[in-house]
Amino acid sequence: MMNGAESLVRTLVASGVDVCFSNPGTSEMHFVAALDRVEGMRCVLGLFEGVVTGMADGYARMAEKPASTLLHLGPGLGNGLANLHNAKKAFTPVVNIVGEHATYHVEHNAPLTADIEGIARPVSGWVKTSMSAKDVAKDGAEAVAASMGVPGQIATLILPANTAWEESDGPAAPVQPVDRPKAPAEAIRAAAAALVSGEECMIHMSDTALMGEALEMAGRIAAKTGCRLSCKTSNRRWERGAGRVPVERVQYPVDIALKQLSSVKHLVLLGAPVPVAFFAYPNKPSVLIPESCNVVEVAPEGYDLLAALRDIAEELGATDIEPIRQEASKPDLMSGELTPESIASAIGHFMPKDAIIADESVTSGRGLMPFTAGTEQHDWLSLTGGSIGIGMPYATGAAIACPDRKVICLEGDGSGMYTLQALWTQAREKCDVVNVIFANRTYEILKGELMNVGAQNPGRKAFDMLEIGRPDLDWRQLAEGMGVPATRATTAEEFNQQFERALNEPGPHLIEAWM
Amino acid sequence: MMNGAESLVRTLVASGVDVCFSNPGTSEMHFVAALDRVEGMRCVLGLFEGVVTGMADGYARMAEKPASTLLHLGPGLGNGLANLHNAKKAFTPVVNIVGEHATYHVEHNAPLTADIEGIARPVSGWVKTSMSAKDVAKDGAEAVAASMGVPGQIATLILPANTAWEESDGPAAPVQPVDRPKAPAEAIRAAAAALVSGEECMIHMSDTALMGEALEMAGRIAAKTGCRLSCKTSNRRWERGAGRVPVERVQYPVDIALKQLSSVKHLVLLGAPVPVAFFAYPNKPSVLIPESCNVVEVAPEGYDLLAALRDIAEELGATDIEPIRQEASKPDLMSGELTPESIASAIGHFMPKDAIIADESVTSGRGLMPFTAGTEQHDWLSLTGGSIGIGMPYATGAAIACPDRKVICLEGDGSGMYTLQALWTQAREKCDVVNVIFANRTYEILKGELMNVGAQNPGRKAFDMLEIGRPDLDWRQLAEGMGVPATRATTAEEFNQQFERALNEPGPHLIEAWM
Missing domain, CATH: 3.40.50.1220 (TPP-binding domain)
Known part of the structure; x- marks a missing residue:
């Protein structure tokens, strides 16, 4: 016999979904066990669900097809919600598989019982709970097609534990996504x-x-x-x-x-x-x-x-005209004080061909555009939903999608702390990511916003909520504690040298740009 | 004039809510600025919202009254959802203040726009969006009373930015919570x-x-x-x-x-x-x-x-009978191999009077009960909703509530990684917490559960999802990267010595119990 979990894994693979970003729990154990019985599904563990959903977003942005996630009941989905919000605003296709209690166990209100559909709905364009092992494969094929609908969206399939372990009718045929509509x-x-x-x-x-x-x-x-x-x-x-x-x-x-x-x-x-x-x-x-x-x-x-x-x-009558094109130009390296501009110069200067920029540099990166406009061709990924904590996760997902390309993750120190666990996955999967942490020890953007909204007379207590020093974070220790080699740069020269070296070595690196 | 934000802060303080666990953004800047104009509200920053909500839970468990949280729109609330789930299952009172776009800005669907009420509802017993600066204080007083309703629950007040900056009618009088009903x-x-x-x-x-x-x-x-x-x-x-x-x-x-x-x-x-x-x-x-x-x-x-x-x-006729009572007994210290039992012995042996145990030790801690039954009197806090990642946050919140008591946080290495940012808040606030990390480098509970649910023939891919080694985490570096002194114990003797010393020093410590 083939159980529901295996029928789902086989259906996902047949539908072209061959990566699963996971943070499983008890309810998902049959799905996990099925991975060893099915060829063709790569499974990538994240130590926190916000990492998992952010990786799925970054993967799909580069692969132009969805990955699946594997999440543990309502709270696991909840932990992934912020980066699903970002994916939603990017119209990135994502297929969430969320475990649930066995259908007959829900009524007993065990500790993990939650309104999973309610948690899913604010970020998902498609939500369904499979009610029988015989539905799981068909629902899975529909979820994949729904994620690739118009526009791309989050599809969340909720999988009660007994539908995973009971007998299925085998995998379902892929469902063709709808065609892209034409403009009138x-x-x-x-x-x-x-x-x-x-x-x-x-x-x-x-x-x-x-x-x-x-x-x-x-x-x-x-x-x-x-x-x-x-x-x-x-x-x-x-x-x-x-x-x-x-x-x-x-x-x-x-x-x-x-x-x-x-x-x-x-x-x-x-x-x-x-x-x-x-x-x-x-x-x-x-x-x-x-x-x-x-x-x-x-x-x-x-x-x-x-x-x-x-x-x-x-x-x-413009179809045969030569397009306007960006002229080539690389910024010179700067020396002396380490500033956002000196870092931007180094990024433009050393950018390898076909690099992927996973940008979450917030205020520190606002000046990056002119320094990188005429450099080697690259892809730029941005924080589409404004929910910080996507940088290192989507860098990781992009690296999984494009193992032959170098990923440069530009990360604020404040935003990086939301999902720093992504570094561990980079280390485990040996992702080619150079993480640059703009370490200015404040939520710098909020200092500006405090004034922009006209807040009167902020004092010590207010500024304490905007400054993340006292104590200072040490990103070298945080990275190395998760297996990622790390250095600190305090001058432009140090940064230039460390950045060039990191780009030329395989596997993940982290540079703490101490400003 | 007094704006809506200040009227809310004054109302919260008047209602007995005098701690605010915060991770604010632009929409909350007026609330933050008001903190300096109002006496009596302590504000504690968390670098991730799951830490913020977990701290609020731990605080309220010990203070027997709610704290407030300050969260940034839908995604900020989303990041806090898992520990709000735990608080909901504990019936802990929590008052969430969640920023929202200005009422007239929502229709423009800016990147951070989300269905905040929809995200709040699965965990909240009470949800309201203030629609005018004149309503904010009254709504705040109602939120506090609602959180202390029967049973305790999460009250989520959503605060559009313009209701924070526009003119209010001043603070509102506290609303009396309902009395506890009597059994029939x-x-x-x-x-x-x-x-x-x-x-x-x-x-x-x-x-x-x-x-x-x-x-x-x-x-x-x-x-x-x-x-x-x-x-x-x-x-x-x-x-x-x-x-x-x-x-x-x-x-x-x-x-x-x-x-x-x-x-x-x-x-x-x-x-x-x-x-x-x-x-x-x-x-x-x-x-x-x-x-x-x-x-x-x-x-x-x-x-x-x-x-x-x-x-x-x-x-x-039992009201004057002497109750059954636990006899005093302290376990002897063990030596040699570091095991869950040797750690449990040390915890029981060294337990200071009136300690608070913030337990999230999962499998490693299942044997703790007999070793601690007859030791010094203490309070034991547990993972009520089954959503891992509450341990270090609720330890931190408990320490804020009870600055004169020692908090012992018992944490799995897998579960600790969900909300490790709590260590930074412990360092900033100089919390008296001894964090013990049971470092077995696996989601040990899932190995058992894989068998319990009858999953057939799990292989390498399945076990890769359950093991969090490769690379090993180094909790000493993670803790010190956030300003918390840390040591690793590899034998029972080392653990005993390090644990005794940590209990006798003020401020946070972390011991990685390497098993």
Whole structure:
């Protein structure tokens, strides 16, 4: 006989889901045991569920297909919620397998009993509890297809323990995900009209428009019409570097973003909504474009953005035009004081070809863009949902997806502490990740925000909540305690040398940039 | 003018809530700024929200009143969910203050926008979003009263940023919590009848029955009738030690628990439900008492259990009887190999008077009970909801609540990794906590559970998900990286010496018990 757990593992593999990021418990033991009976599923352990879900996000961003997670009942899912929120906002496909008590045991309200569907729903586009071992495989195939729906989303399949151990009908056939919808013809024409209006026009993009042929096509339209190309502050994945089509990112600080967008007369949206402020501030607007701006929504996230851009280019006779391209340029190394700029210079200078940047550098990294624009081609992953603690997990997941590429994780010391357990998985799986910790010993962003929101007369107690020194963290010890070699850089020269060396050695490294 | 945030802080202080465990963000900056304008609120920073909520639980267990938490929007609450689950299952009062976007900003779906009420509901008995600065104080007073309702529960107040910065009407008067209900007279009589039936009777207790006068009264009844006294496997707080009324704990392993309860003819429930298995296992029952057992439910959690026990004692003429009492006995120290037993001996041997045991030792700690039964009087806190990662957080919260008492945190290495950031708060707040890490480098409990659930033929891939070596964690480095002095013990002698020394020094310590 084949039990429900094994039927599910076989169905996942048949559906193309061949990595499972796991933090299992008792209810998931049959799933775990099935892993040894099924070929083709790689299983990666995380010591905390926020690491597990963040890894699944990073993996799917690079692999362009979902991984599964294996989580232990409601609290295990709860621990993974923040990074699932980030994945949700990135429209990343993720398939969660969440264990549950046996169907007949739930009514007894044992300690771990919780409303798992209720916990899942705020982050999941698809939620289902399998009620019989015979349903598990079919539900699993549906979960995979749902995760790859339009747009990508979180699918959460809840697996009562007895449906895992009871007899199944064997694996289910994969379910074909729906096709990407096409943008309507009138939206294409409206976009083309805006682009040839003679007034300032900006194509604002995210999702798949920031990659491959779609990005090239946007570059052709820009070359033909002189329009601006912009993207969200934070994107699931953004292809950048010398020779790629350059795109300006909408800035995080509201006043700067308002200025950046103040002259735009026509905003053409492809896979991105109208830019809005990250937070509301007293007496500042939520919407960042001028009221008079003409907005043309061509297609939202999950649509066929390449086809939409090609259709626009055809309307404009731009399909054969050479795209605008970023010129090559590498910053020189700096010396002396270690600053965000000197670190940005080193990153631009040493960037290896096809690197993956897993960015969660928050304030310290705001100046990184110009230093890296013209360097070797790379992918840039961003904190899409604003929930800090994704950096080292998604760096790890990206490294699992792309073992031949170097991952550079840019991490704040404050944000890194949320999910530092990811370092252990990097060590176990020998991931090629260079983790750079911007160690400024404060929640620096909050010091600015305290003023931005107009808080009056903050004093010692308030600042104590924003400073994470006293005692200082020692990231060398934290990393080495989890098996990752680590160094501290206190000058630009030390950083430059340590960063170059770390890039040239296999396996994970951590550099604490002590500023 | 007084803004909404300040009106809330003043209301909380007036309602007796004078500690706030915090991990704030932009939306909470006005609350943070108000802390410096209001006397009497101690603010304790955690570097991760699971630490924050676990500290609030530990604090309230010892202080017998709620602390507040300060959390950043949906994902911040999500990170705190697992330990709120544990607090919910303990019926611990907790008041969550969760920031939210300004009311007018929510519709713009900025990155951090989430269904905060939806995330809160599975763990909260009371949820409310303040919609105006003028409501915030009143809502805050209601939240405090709700948390102290019957039984204790989580109250989550969601605070849109503009309700924090706009003008309020000043603080609100405290709301009186409801009185603890009394057990019905017929239940008292039924309990008394069972106790004098001549058949084996067990009083099964938890909640406030395991403390103070209520526990004494149970001991009088046991002295009078010869009944057994038992408690749940995991309890919010349990007063133990020499001279206290001894209570047997229902065992975690199902087969042992079934045997333990097999002869019980009458089960009298006071603040605890009928014992059930923690998990379901194939071909084993969920309910642990014999089908023929007569169950008398006197009063559930949150009722006046002292009054109920006194009423039963009065029926039996037992109010003036000397209670059964635990004899004093301290285990001798062991030597040689470091084992769970040698550690348990040292804990029992060196236990300081009025120590607080924050237990999350999982498998390693199952043998602790007999070694500590007759030692100095102490309070025992347990993992009530089964969601690992509460140990070091609730130890920290207990130390904040009881600065004059020594806290001993017994922590598995697997479970400790979920919320290791608590060590940093212990260092910052100079908490008197001795953390003992049972470093066996596996999720030992899962190895047993893999067999218990009948999983067939587990192999290398399965065991890789249960073993947390490769690489080994080094808890000395992890602790010292967060400012907590740490040592490793590899023999019983080393452990005994290190444990005695740590108990005699102020501030936090960590001992990695390397087995």
